[in-house]
Amino acid sequence: MRSGSRHAAYWLVVLPAVLMLVLLYFVPLGNVLLTSVTDPKPGLQNYGLLFTSASVQRSLLTTLRIAAITTAVALLLGYGVAYAMRAASTRTQRLMLVLVLLPFWISILVRSFAWIALLGTQGPVNSALVAWGLVDEPVSLVRNETGVLIGMIHVMVPYAVLTLYANMRGIDVGLVAAARSLGASRFQAFRLVFLPLTAPGLIGAGMLVFILSLGFYITPALLGGGKVLMIAEYVAVQINDTLRWGLGTMLAATLMIAVLGTLWALSRVVDVKRLFGT
Amino acid sequence: MNRLEPSGLVAAFAWMVLSFLALPAFAVIPVSFTDTRYLAMPQEHLSLQHWKAFLASPEWLGSIWQSLWIAVVSTVAAVVAGTLCAIGCWRIASDLSDKVRGAMILPMAVPTIVYALGLYRLYVDLDLVGSALGVVLAHSVTGLPYVVLAVSASLANLDPRLEQAARGLGASIGQTLRHVILPNIVPGVLSGAIFAFIHSWDELVVVIFIGGRALFTLPRRMWDGINDNLDPVIAVVATGMILFTLLVLTAELSLRARRPR
Amino acid sequence: MNGTSSEPLVRFIDVRKSYDGKVDAVRGLNLEVANGEFLTLLGPSGSGKTTTLTMLAGFEQPSAGRIFVGAEDITNVAVEKRGIGMVFQNYALFPNMTVGENIGFPLKVRRLPTAEIADKVTRALAMVRLEGLADRRPQQLSGGQQQRVAVARALVFEPRLVLLDEPLGALDRQLREQMQYELKHLHARLGITMIYVTHDQVEAMTMSDRVAVFNAGRLCQVAEPRLLYEQPDSLFVAQFLGESNTLPGTVRQRHGGQCSVALANGAGVIATTVGVGDKVNVAIRPEKVAVGPAAATCVNRYPAKVIEISFLGDQLRVRLAALGREDFIVKFANAPDQVMLAPGNPVEIGWRAEDCRALGE
Numbered sequence: 006m007r008s009g010s011r012h013a014a015y016w017l018v019v020l021p022a023v024l025m026l027v028l029l030y031f032v033p034l035g036n037v038l039l040t041s042v043t044d045p046k047p048g049l050q051n052y053g054l055l056f057t058s059a060s061v062q063r064s065l066l067t068t069l070r071i072a073a074i075t076t077a078v079a080l081l082l083g084y085g086v087a088y089a090m091r092a093a094s095t096r097t098q099r100l101m102l103v104l105v106l107l108p109f110w111i112s113i114l115v116r117s118f119a120w121i122a123l124l125g126t127q128g129p130v131n132s133a134l135v136a137w138g139l140v141d142e143p144v145s146l147v148r149n150e151t152g153v154l155i156g157m158i159h160v161m162v163p164y165a166v167l168t169l170y171a172n173m174r175g176i177d178v179g180l181v182a183a184a185r186s187l188g189a190s191r192f193q194a195f196r197l198v199f200l201p202l203t204a205p206g207l208i209g210a211g212m213l214v215f216i217l218s219l220g221f222y223i224t225p226a227l228l229g230g231g232k233v234l235m236i237a238e239y240v241a242v243q244i245n246d247t248l249r250w251g252l253g254t255m256l257a258a259t260l261m262i263a264v265l266g267t268l269w270a271l272s273r274v275v276d277v278k279r280l281f282g283t
Numbered sequence: 284m285n286r287l288e289p290s291g292l293v294a295a296f297a298w299m300v301l302s303f304l305a306l307p308a309f310a311v312i313p314v315s316f317t318d319t320r321y322l323a324m325p326q327e328h329l330s331l332q333h334w335k336a337f338l339a340s341p342e343w344l345g346s347i348w349q350s351l352w353i354a355v356v357s358t359v360a361a362v363v364a365g366t367l368c369a370i371g372c373w374r375i376a377s378d379l380s381d382k383v384r385g386a387m388i389l390p391m392a393v394p395t396i397v398y399a400l401g402l403y404r405l406y407v408d409l410d411l412v413g414s415a416l417g418v419v420l421a422h423s424v425t426g427l428p429y430v431v432l433a434v435s436a437s438l439a440n441l442d443p444r445l446e447q448a449a450r451g452l453g454a455s456i457g458q459t460l461r462h463v464i465l466p467n468i469v470p471g472v473l474s475g476a477i478f479a480f481i482h483s484w485d486e487l488v489v490v491i492f493i494g495g496r497a498l499f500t501l502p503r504r505m506w507d508g509i510n511d512n513l514d515p516v517i518a519v520v521a522t523g524m525i526l527f528t529l530l531v532l533t534a535e536l537s538l539r540a541r542r543p544r
Numbered sequence: 545m546n547g548t549s550s551e552p553l554v555r556f557i558d559v560r561k562s563y564d565g566k567v568d569a570v571r572g573l574n575l576e577v578a579n580g581e582f583l584t585l586l587g588p589s590g591s592g593k594t595t596t597l598t599m600l601a602g603f604e605q606p607s608a609g610r611i612f613v614g615a616e617d618i619t620n621v622a623v624e625k626r627g628i629g630m631v632f633q634n635y636a637l638f639p640n641m642t643v644g645e646n647i648g649f650p651l652k653v654r655r656l657p658t659a660e661i662a663d664k665v666t667r668a669l670a671m672v673r674l675e676g677l678a679d680r681r682p683q684q685l686s687g688g689q690q691q692r693v694a695v696a697r698a699l700v701f702e703p704r705l706v707l708l709d710e711p712l713g714a715l716d717r718q719l720r721e722q723m724q725y726e727l728k729h730l731h732a733r734l735g736i737t738m739i740y741v742t743h744d745q746v747e748a749m750t751m752s753d754r755v756a757v758f759n760a761g762r763l764c765q766v767a768e769p770r771l772l773y774e775q776p777d778s779l780f781v782a783q784f785l786g787e788s789n790t791l792p793g794t795v796r797q798r799h800g801g802q803c804s805v806a807l808a809n810g811a812g813v814i815a816t817t818v819g820v821g822d823k824v825n826v827a828i829r830p831e832k833v834a835v836g837p838a839a840a841t842c843v844n845r846y847p848a849k850v851i852e853i854s855f856l857g858d859q860l861r862v863r864l865a866a867l868g869r870e871d872f873i874v875k876f877a878n879a880p881d882q883v884m885l886a887p888g889n890p891v892e893i894g895w896r897a898e899d900c901r902a903l904g905e
Contacts, residue, residue: 014456015371019383022368022427025360029424030390033401040404082300089297092287101297104305110532111308112485114502115521118509119310122322122518129310129324162304179285183636185623186601187650188701191290194624197649199287201640220394222488227509237396241491244400257397268392 034261041258044251051255061256064239071150071225071235072218075157079214080207082158083165087206090166091173105166113160117227120156121147124228148230156228157218164217165210172206209271216267220260236260308525314518322513337519343504350501353415354483357422361479364423365430366472370464373438374446384431391428398425399492406493413495421489426479433478437471470538477535481528551614552576553705553737554600559609561595569595570761573609577739582731583766584740584748587758588784593741596758597707600739602626613705624653629698629706633713635690637682643669643693644678650701668696671730688719695727699734708740712747724751745785749773757781777818779903782827789833789872791826795902802897809868814843814897819904828900830875833893835862835885842894848872850889860885866893 041051054061090101108116123130124147131143146152176199184194222237229235234242236256243253289297317323318330337343368387372380390398402421403412411417441464449463450456465472487502494503501520508517554577561570570592577583585593598604600611602623610619618626629650637646644665651661669675672692682690691711698706708727712720728751731738742748748755749769756766759780765772776782779790793805793813803817805826815826839845848866859877862885866872874893876882885891 012375012377015374017371018367018456018460019371019375019380022364022387022431023383025364025424026386026389026427029402029420030398033398033405034393035401036404037397037401082303085293085296086300088287089289089294092289101301104301107305108308110481110528111525112487112502112528114485114487114505115311115524116308118505118517118521119308121509121513122314123307123310125322127323132324159304159307162300177634177636178287179632179634179636180638181287182285182603182623183630183632184638184649184653185603186628186630187653187697188624188627189649189653190624191288193653197653198638198640220396222394222396223506237394240396240400244403244492250404254400257394257400261393261397264392264394 037254037261038258040250041254044254051251052259054252054255055259058252061239061252064234064236064256067233068219068235071153071157071233072215074154075161075218076211076215078154078158079161079165080169080211082162083169083210084203084207086162086166087169087173090170091176091178105163108159108163113223114227116159117156117224120152120159120228124152124155147228148232150229150233152228152230153225153233153235156224157221160221160224161214161218165214168210168213169203169206172203172209176202212267212271216264220264311518311521311525314515315522317515317518319515322515322518333515333519337516337523340516342499343501343516343520346499346501346504349415349499350484353418353422353500354480357419357426357483358476358480360419360423361426361430362472362476365427365475365479366434366465366468368427369431369434369438370460370468373435373441374443376443384435387431388428390425395425395488399489402489403492412493413498415498417493418490418498418500421493422483422486425486425489426482429478429482430472430475433475434468434471437468437474441467473538474535477531477538481531484528485524551579553579553614554739555612556596556600557610557612559596559599559606559611561592561599561604562607568607568761570599570606573763575756575763575766577737578753580735580737581753582728582738582740582751584742584752584755585758586742586745586748586755586784588743590760591758592761592763593743593756593758594709597709597739597741600705601628601630601707627701627703627705629701629703631691631694631698631706631708631711633710635682635694635711637690637693637697639682641681642678643674643680643682643685646682646693647678647697647700649697654701664700668700671699672696672726687715688723691715691723692726695730699730699736703736705737705739708738710742712742720747727751749785757784759784776827776901776903779825779827779905782901782903787830787873787875788827789830790903791828791867791869793824793826793902795822795824803902805902807867811846811867813900815900815902816898818901821904824902824904826900826902828895830861830873832899833874833895835874835876835891835893839892839894843897844900845892845894848891848893850885850887850891852887853885864891864893 042049044051055065056062086101086105090098093101122128125131126143126145130146134140135143146155180198180202181194184198185191189197220237221235222241225233225235226238226241229238237260240253240256240260243249243256313324314322315333316329316331317325317333318328319326365387369384372384406412406414406417409417411420445463445467446459449459454462485502486500487506490498490500490503491506494500499507501524505517505520508514508520554575556573556575559570559573560568562568573592573596575596585596587593595604599606602618602621606619610617612618613626613628637643638649641649647668648661648665651664656664665678666675669678672695674689674692674696677685677689682693685693694711711727712723715723724747727738740748740751752769754766755769755772757764757772757780765777765781767775772781773785776785776788782788783790791807791813793807795803795817796806796812797804798817801817802814803824805813805815805824807813807826813826815824834842846866848864850862851865851870852863854861854863855878857878859875860882862874863870864872864874872893
């Protein structure tokens, strides 16, 4: 069935998308790489700034720190939800799934804006905290790193839940019952049998959330008040304000390579074809 | 015995997290009815002042219109190219076609800021900065992954021998596509179309860079609004966007319910 | 047997279980399990046998009634504190641990010293003839080997009782028969009380000291296999275990342990009395029916006509028209001196009163 002419016809059908991808996607990406080594002068000086520029390193550190905290908290929250989903009846599972997927459908811009409305000094969260006597005066929850973390964790938890849940679905719950019958307490059965089996899910979810967090722009930009410069925003500032294309494209290229590299490592562990259903 | 039994604490924790996920976005709804002139919950009574301001504003309405038709055109382009690509790769089923299909997902994987930078440089050269055409082209490409994923999932349930049977009976590729393949993957195509549409409708980062001085889609106008002054009209826009996407979500769910499984 | 004390080890007292409050999965269960016996819970799916087992294991709570193990009321005791070993249908071996770690697991959660754990694991492996496989992963073993690891794991902590939930279901016939033998052998060696669940009556009869037959949530009868087969107390048991010809009728007279039953077609049968009702089903096993000259001395004698003969290698199975029906089955061994039969032949069939039983509904 592999007649050349038959396949040639189908390759033609694939062509438009490929052309679009190459001309309108790969070319711009290539442009970024090229600019990073040609602007202002040919060479790798821009990349040297990764090691010499204090403000670049500050931004990298901020990015890594926020991505790490976001990942850790999102995994913790996501694990609890995924575990409860795994244990729930089919109907409750569906309800929980709808609640998890709901934020996906609301644009990140709207969600970040909602957090601004909620976390302001005169907003409902602070009003509640003061009214319940938990604090004496409104806490600064937005336009700083706290706000960025809250916003990003909110975006990332659904990704963590879905990845962890997919992994947990494949775990035979009878194993926990077997452990109990052998004398393990509920917590022992969880710690010694269930938790180790979710390790691949935790790794997958952690990597996914981490690499998504690295490249985030909108949420940290809106909730950080210009004081929390993650890489994406830092790049935007370099381009828009100071026109330092060399530095900007270098950072963008570094970000792209880091993300693609981690994804490639992830693909060695996860079967990518399953994504497409085959 | 084939059930997990989480403790009450874990269940309570899970539901708290779920509330944390689902509720905050809806905070914009009461804010849109605020009687204050600044961003806050309604203090004394509900007011429609900001809704009126929104509906009377040519800029906001213009942005809606612009977002709408850009989304429609780019969705059509993404759906056509993406569907054909998914079908082609499914039929060829070689290592190379699998790699091509994998490459189609890249726009989802690579951080948008990187793409926006490169695209800006390209558009400066092509004089497309600030043009709606430029945005349509960009969203067509970034919408591809959604279509390819959705259509591929639909194709996975389709017996490849159907296509072989049709070809064996004398049908050309065009006829096979039209009469045999497409009718069976309509739910996947529609699903992909909906996702691509929502993606373009919400897309912001690319538009910020290539929008120039004059192109203000709805998200971009919101973005500027938030960064300049926190006018509660933005809450109205946000509420509208939530209602709109929930409408589309309901459509997608009812579509999925009717899909034969 | 190896029963040391005469006190039963397990007692179910008036146990009832309902999952949804409407339908009882198990009701009116009163059952005693002797110390050291091999008891099988037998019945079709949904009969309540598995529910009974899970209640004993502790994964479900009875809706009413109590369960005792020894002198202890374990009705509300948590699973992990019951000290009952269990072998699951799909083995439930932990994939993230080696065979040795699987078997050592119950010892580890009981905080035994490492050296002692290693020693017990080695001996458990030897007991199921899997020496040297301690470092393998369960996924690397065959089905039969996995099953033996599951058994070793359930026994290593010396529980007072072992439950087996259809453990041989996934094995092919030859392996299953071999494992039946091994389990029985293990039981004889260790003397540990075993409660086994299966829907396969041959398995039940082969392995058990006693069989408890369940139907629709009720315990129908519990007895040694031979007794159960020869003297079923209910129509269900007579038909579930082996085959029976059943003839509905009404009791006309009783005398001693026997009764005269009038069948629907007017014929009379002398049968062994079981129960007190007058509307009965007379059950007679196909292999207890004599055909031809041998029938002449039977108290129950009837004319019949051969309809169909099936040759099954070691036995012959004959369908006859008799007593107003067309599905009367007779079975006999393919012996050299057997009377020759052909379809359409008229013959006489007969059986003893001791061999047929007047059962209730």
